[in-house]
Amino acid sequence: MKRFLTGYCRLLDGLMGLALLLMVVLVFGNVVLRYAFNSGVTESEEISRWLFVWLTFLGAVVALHHNEHLGTDMLVSRLPAAGKKVCLVLGHALMLYICWLLLQGAWQQAGINWEAQAPVTGWSMGLFYGAGVFFALSAGVILLHNLWRLLSGQLQANELVMVKESEEQAELEALQAELARQAAPRPHQAARGREA
Template sequence: MLNKLIERYCQFLNVTIAAAMAVMVVLVFGNVVMRYGFNSGIAISEEISRWLFVWITFLGAIVAIKENAHLGTDMLVSRLPVLGKKVCLVLGHLLMLFITWLFFDGSLQQAKINWDVEAPVSGLSVAIFYASGVFFSVCAALLLLLQMVRALSGQLSEAELVMVKESEEQAELEALQAELARENAHSHSPLGDKPLPHAGK
C-alpha cells in the first residue's frame, strides 16, 4: 500500500515537472518572439522561468532518490557480502540524512528571512524560491528513512542493496571489456578458427 502511494506521488511529481517545463517553454519562447518581432516582452518571464527551473531541479531529485537514479560506483560495494552491503547502505543513508537536515535547516532559514521580501517583477514572496529546498529535504528524508527501514528489516534483495547506477560511459566501457574478453577467449579456444571436419565425401 505504501509503495503504491509513493509510486503515485512520484507520478504526480513527474506530471508537475512536465507542466512546469511547458510553462517555461511558453514564457521563454514567447518572450523571444515578442522582443524580436514586436519590440516588447513579457516582464515576468525571466523571473518565473528561473524559479520554475529551480523547482523542477528539486522535484526531479526527489524522483531520482525514489528510483535510485543517482550516479555512483559499485566497484567495492558489489563485491561485499550481504551484511557488508547493508552496513554500507545504512552508513550512506545516515550521511545523506545528515546532509538533508543541513539543507533543510538552511533553506528554512532563508525562507523565513525572505518571507516579507517581494520579487522585483512579480511581487511574489522570495520565500517561494527557497521553499523548494524545504520541500525537497522533507520528501528526500522520508524516502531515505523508508529505504533504510526496508534494508534493516530484510525487505530488500541483495541487488537492491547496491543503490547506485554507473554512468553511461562506465557501462559502455564495461560492455566493451566484456566483449573483448569473449573474443579473446574464443581466439584461444582449442578449436580456434580451424574448420570443422566434414562428415564424409
C-alpha cells in the same frame, strides 16, 4: 508506503512536465514578442528561473526514489551482502543528516526572505527557498522508507547497491534484464514443452 511513494513521484513527474512546458512557453513566447513585436513579458525570465529551480529539486526527489543518482559502486558492488548492507545504512544515515542540514538552512532562508519580494513579480522570495524545504522533507521520507525496507528484510539483494557507475551501465543492466525476461519461458510454453 511504496505505493504511496510511487504515486507521489508520478504526481511530481506531472508537475515537472508542466513546469517544463511553462518554461518553454514563457521563454519562447518572450523571444517571439521581442523580435516580432519589440515588446515582451518582463515576468517571464524570473518565473522561468524559479520554475527551473523547482524542476531541479522535483527531479532530484524522483531520481532518489528510482535510485537513478550516479555514484561510485566500484567498492560496494564487490562486498558481500553484509558489507553492502552496512554501507547502505551508513550512506543513508549520512544522506539523512545532509537532508536535516538542508531543511534547517532552507527553512531559515525561507523565513528570513518571506517578506522580501522578488524584483519583477513581487512574489515572496520565501517561495524560492521553499524548494529546498520541499526536497529535504521528501528525500528524508524516501530515505527513511529505504532504511525501513532494509532493516525489515524487504530489500532484495540486487537493491543493496542503490547507485550506478554511469548512465550507460544503468541502460545496459535494464537491457539485460529485459532480454532475460524475454528469453524466460512463459508458463503456458513450459507446460507445452513438458507435454511433448
